[in-house]
Amino acid sequence: MGIRIIVKDPDPILKKVCKPVTKFNANLHKLLDDMAATMYDAPGVGLAAPQIGILKRVFVMDAGDENGLIELINPEIVEKEGEQLSQEGCLSIPGFFGDVRRFKTIKVKAQDRNGETFFMDAEDYVATIYQHEMDHLNGVLYTDIAEKVFREKESNNE
Numbered sequence: 492m493g494i495r496i497i498v499k500d501p502d503p504i505l506k507k508v509c510k511p512v513t514k515f516n517a518n519l520h521k522l523l524d525d526m527a528a529t530m531y532d533a534p535g536v537g538l539a540a541p542q543i544g545i546l547k548r549v550f551v552m553d554a555g556d557e558n559g560l561i562e563l564i565n566p567e568i569v570e571k572e573g574e575q576l577s578q579e580g581c582l583s584i585p586g587f588f589g590d591v592r593r594f595k596t597i598k599v600k601a602q603d604r605n606g607e608t609f610f611m612d613a614e615d616y617v618a619t620i621y622q623h624e625m626d627h628l629n630g631v632l633y634t635d636i637a638e639k640v641f642r643e644k645e646s647n648n649e
Contacts, residue, residue, distance in 0.1 A: 492528035495543040500584045504541055506630045509548045512564045515606035519549075523562050523604055526551045535582045537620045539627030542583050550624040554617045561611070563601040566625055569610070570598035577619050579633045580643075589637030593622045 498504055512519060522545065530538035530551055537552035548565045573595030580588045596614040599621055603609060613621050623633060634640050 492524040494532050495525050495529045497529065497533065497538075497582050498542055498544050500581075500632060500634070502583075504544055504546065505583055505627070505632060507541065507546055508630050509539075509541055509546045509628045511548050512602070515564075515602070515604065519564070520604055522547070522549065523551060527553075527560055527562075530582075533582050537624040538582065539624045541627055541630075548628050550627065552620050552624060554620055556617065558617075562604055563599070563621075563624075564603065564606075566599050566601035566621075566628070568594075568597050568622070568625065569600045570596075572596045575615065575619070576638070577616070579619065579623055579637070581623070581633055584632065584634060586643050587634070587640055588643060589633050589640040591619075591623075591633050591637050593619055597621060 526538050526543065529543060536554055537550060539550040540547045551560060551562050553560045571594040574592060575595040576590055576592050578588050579591045595618060597618045599611045599613065601609060
């Protein structure tokens, strides 16, 4: 597993729509392994392929819950309900956070690393991570949809 360089805003690749994955092979498995290693090293809770310069509909996430690492290929939201306002950050926009309104509960359809289709339900924080990462696959950053964006405090002395 290799750690990849995370692309930072305003790199134009972050604004591009990703292409569906059609080949489920060793190259995809290496990409997924590298993405997980990069996300954990950063550290973050999610990482989408365009954040490492790859325009494929792939992301990994780990919300720190019983599900552990989840790999999603060609994900789509098939059900959505409710609304929540939460604070988000992004590995591609270091030093900033934003208040973003998203669906409270979602059902996601995706494929695993072998091309098998699966469904997952998510709510609250986990639903936010899914939606944040899925936005990356469509060239949308949280700063594009945030109600407010603010700088992270540099230290406790400020």
